[in-house]
Amino acid sequence: MNFIYSLLMVTARISTPILLASTGAIYSEKSGLPNISLDAAMIMGSFMAVYGSFFYANSNIGILYAAIIGAIIGLLYGIVCVYLGGDETVVGISFNLIGWGLTTFLLPVIFGTTGSFVSSDIIPLAKASIPLLSSIPLIGGIFTNQTSITYFSWIFVIITSIFLSKSKMGMIVRTCGENPQAASTVGYNVKLTRLLCSIITGCMCGIAGAHLSIGLMAMFSEKMTAGRGFIALAAVTYAKADPKKVLFISILFGFSDALSNYLQLLNWPSDLILCIPYIFVVIFVVLDPFINNMKIKKIKALGENVSL
Amino acid sequence: MNFEFRQRSSKINTVLISIIISIIIGGFIIAFAGHNPIGVYSKLIKGALGSKFAIASTIRWTTPILFTGVAAAFAFKGGMFNIGVEGQLYMGAFLSALVGYMIQGVPKPLHIFLCIVAGAIGGAMWALIPAISKVYFGASEMVVTLMTNYVAMYITDYLVKYHFLAGGAFGSTLVTKEIEDTAKLTKLWSNMSAHTGILFGLLMVFLFWIILNKTKLGYEVHISGINPKFARYGGVSVNKVRMSVILISGAIAGIGGSVEVMGYLYKFMSRFSPDFGFDGLAVALLGGNTPFGVLLGAVFIGIIKAGSLQVERATAVSRSLAMIIQGIIITFVSCKNMAIHVPMIKNVKNLFLKYSRKEKS
Numbered sequence: 001m002n003f004i005y006s007l008l009m010v011t012a013r014i015s016t017p018i019l020l021a022s023t024g025a026i027y028s029e030k031s032g033l034p035n036i037s038l039d040a041a042m043i044m045g046s047f048m049a050v051y052g053s054f055f056y057a058n059s060n061i062g063i064l065y066a067a068i069i070g071a072i073i074g075l076l077y078g079i080v081c082v083y084l085g086g087d088e089t090v091v092g093i094s095f096n097l098i099g100w101g102l103t104t105f106l107l108p109v110i111f112g113t114t115g116s117f118v119s120s121d122i123i124p125l126a127k128a129s130i131p132l133l134s135s136i137p138l139i140g141g142i143f144t145n146q147t148s149i150t151y152f153s154w155i156f157v158i159i160t161s162i163f164l165s166k167s168k169m170g171m172i173v174r175t176c177g178e179n180p181q182a183a184s185t186v187g188y189n190v191k192l193t194r195l196l197c198s199i200i201t202g203c204m205c206g207i208a209g210a211h212l213s214i215g216l217m218a219m220f221s222e223k224m225t226a227g228r229g230f231i232a233l234a235a236v237t238y239a240k241a242d243p244k245k246v247l248f249i250s251i252l253f254g255f256s257d258a259l260s261n262y263l264q265l266l267n268w269p270s271d272l273i274l275c276i277p278y279i280f281v282v283i284f285v286v287l288d289p290f291i292n293n294m295k296i297k298k299i300k301a302l303g304e305n306v307s308l
Numbered sequence: 309m310n311f312e313f314r315q316r317s318s319k320i321n322t323v324l325i326s327i328i329i330s331i332i333i334g335g336f337i338i339a340f341a342g343h344n345p346i347g348v349y350s351k352l353i354k355g356a357l358g359s360k361f362a363i364a365s366t367i368r369w370t371t372p373i374l375f376t377g378v379a380a381a382f383a384f385k386g387g388m389f390n391i392g393v394e395g396q397l398y399m400g401a402f403l404s405a406l407v408g409y410m411i412q413g414v415p416k417p418l419h420i421f422l423c424i425v426a427g428a429i430g431g432a433m434w435a436l437i438p439a440i441s442k443v444y445f446g447a448s449e450m451v452v453t454l455m456t457n458y459v460a461m462y463i464t465d466y467l468v469k470y471h472f473l474a475g476g477a478f479g480s481t482l483v484t485k486e487i488e489d490t491a492k493l494t495k496l497w498s499n500m501s502a503h504t505g506i507l508f509g510l511l512m513v514f515l516f517w518i519i520l521n522k523t524k525l526g527y528e529v530h531i532s533g534i535n536p537k538f539a540r541y542g543g544v545s546v547n548k549v550r551m552s553v554i555l556i557s558g559a560i561a562g563i564g565g566s567v568e569v570m571g572y573l574y575k576f577m578s579r580f581s582p583d584f585g586f587d588g589l590a591v592a593l594l595g596g597n598t599p600f601g602v603l604l605g606a607v608f609i610g611i612i613k614a615g616s617l618q619v620e621r622a623t624a625v626s627r628s629l630a631m632i633i634q635g636i637i638i639t640f641v642s643c644k645n646m647a648i649h650v651p652m653i654k655n656v657k658n659l660f661l662k663y664s665r666k667e668k669s
Contacts, residue, residue: 097638
């Protein structure tokens with residue numbers, strides 16, 4: 001039983017970057033501008049978190065810097081796509097190239113090393129357990145020894161859910177995504193909304209990246225996101241930007257990541273185990289439209305009209 | 309939200325402006341790193357074109373990108389977003405390296421042919437996964453191909469580490485045994501890195517042009533990419549076309565991997581590709597998915613890569629600068645409204661001239 005406790009603890013820790021990034025991406029997705037540069041904001045966030053933590057000897061400054069750089073990337077992405085007419089997929093991929101290239105490039109410039117930067121002067125995030133909740137036998141693990149970003153990500157999921165469904169601004173965001181012509185006819189600035197949502201997405205991805213570099217360990221290495229930004233993108237796309245589904249899928253992916261970490265301890269070939277999260281995403285992405293089709297077939301069989 | 313990729317042709321104006329802007333931004337980044345931009349750029353040009361060695365280096369770096377560029381462009385033409393070129397390259401290279409050292413005592417042309425076939429099979433086999441998921445399950449090929457990239461890298465690492473390591477269980481680097489001499493491509497000039505693979509690459513671009521413009525398949529691919537519904541009404545089996553497009557794209561990428569192994573590496577090496585796949589993607593997008601565009605783009609990227617290597621040797625500026633510049637260029641190239649701003653600049657210039665003329669009189 002101790003095993004489940006620690007497995008859940010690790011799952012909560014590892015799924016945080018994907019959870020936060022994909023929940024942030026919900027805003028972009030809902031506003032009608034799909035944001036593919038999640039990985040770019042994440043890796044820049046990881047880099048700046050290490051920068052802030054190292055030079056200011058304070059991990060919270062690291063989080064702040066990560067949030068700022070993420071917001072900047074979101075801003076640039078929004079400007080290029082909305083105002084300069086860039087194609088989102090192309091710009092997203094090229095932003096990722098720039099993000100990887102820039103962080104690799106700046107490693108020797110700022111820290112004087114290549115490959116990766118490790119130093120005992122990088123302050124990792126402080127970890128805390130919630131007193132009562134962490135004593136719950138099985139699931140208490142998720143409340144034990146987690147970073148502030150992890151707890152924040154859960155609160156953020158709740159905020160996002162309430163914001164999008166109950167608040168006026170949330171409704172504006174949704175309208176811009178579902179029917180931009182109607183939204184602009186009523187007078188809402190669709191371009192500005194999408195830009196702002198892009199900034200929020202970038203900011204959250206930056207913080208997610210911070211958790212990756214100074215939350216789990218205290219280092220930065222080239223391309224350390226290992227495609228997690230794309231996994232978050234898959235999560236958002238396949239959950240159709242529904243906060244509850246995104247939460248579920250992100251934790252599922254995080255769980256597969258945690259499982260792969262755990263299996264490595266069992267002396268299985270590490271390369272094959274590292275494949276597990278990616279294979280997981282593929283299986284999920286492949287089965288999801290299949291399951292959707294089956295649901296639709298069921299409904300059609302009942303003789304009702306279905307609009308997709 | 310769907311990620312259906314729509315083809316868009318790039319205007320020359322846009323490409324030129326994008327290149328200029330990215331050179332300027334790149335200059336700022338170099339200056340931020342504490343180096344002289346003009347010095348760095350001049351070393352880049354010299355490293356790519358300044359000597360026989362440099363030109364050989366450029367040819368060497370252009371070669372794999374010709375393959376990945378054609379692979380990506382062909383997929384785009386068919387409306388499929390194949391980002392998995394990198395993974396297919398690895399699988400093709402791996403299978404090719406195996407055929408390269410396991411088969412012995414065959415004449416050179418036959419051996420090279422077998423290796424190329426192995427590369428094509430490796431790439432196509434790896435592309436089967438996203439192909440099936442797209443055509444039979446309706447899944448987004450973009451996400452699946454992205455994921456299969458990482459899986460390919462890990463699986464080839466595993467295969468080399470546990471089953472095919474050169475030097476038995478005590479090999480020090482993750483490489484397979486060296487391929488037979490009959491499988492190696494001849495170098496163009498001795499002691500330099502360019503090899504006859506470039507001819508294969510050019511042939512691939514030519515084949516791309518022929519298939520696209522002169523065959524029925526090319527027509528079906530073109531139509532399915534632009535308007536799948538129209539294609540279906542016209543009797544084209546869009547599913548079959550999409551399947552073939554992804555598989556052929558994978559095969560081409562696999563051949564690219566095998567040419568790299570036969571011409572330069574002479575073995576399979578773990579993680580040997582410095583983002584050849586993504587470069588191919590960039591080249592296809594930059595070149596508007598046309599054969600000639602891919603050729604120009606590949607040469608351009610080859611120049612940047614060769615030059616940035618020289619820059620890295622001569623200064624401390626990392627070669628990832630090339631990645632940054634590439635990314636900036638593609639970002640701006642894809643902007644529809646870029647070319648609109650050019651007349652605006654003309655207007656500003658006219659206003660300025662009018663104003664200064666008024667002042668004179």
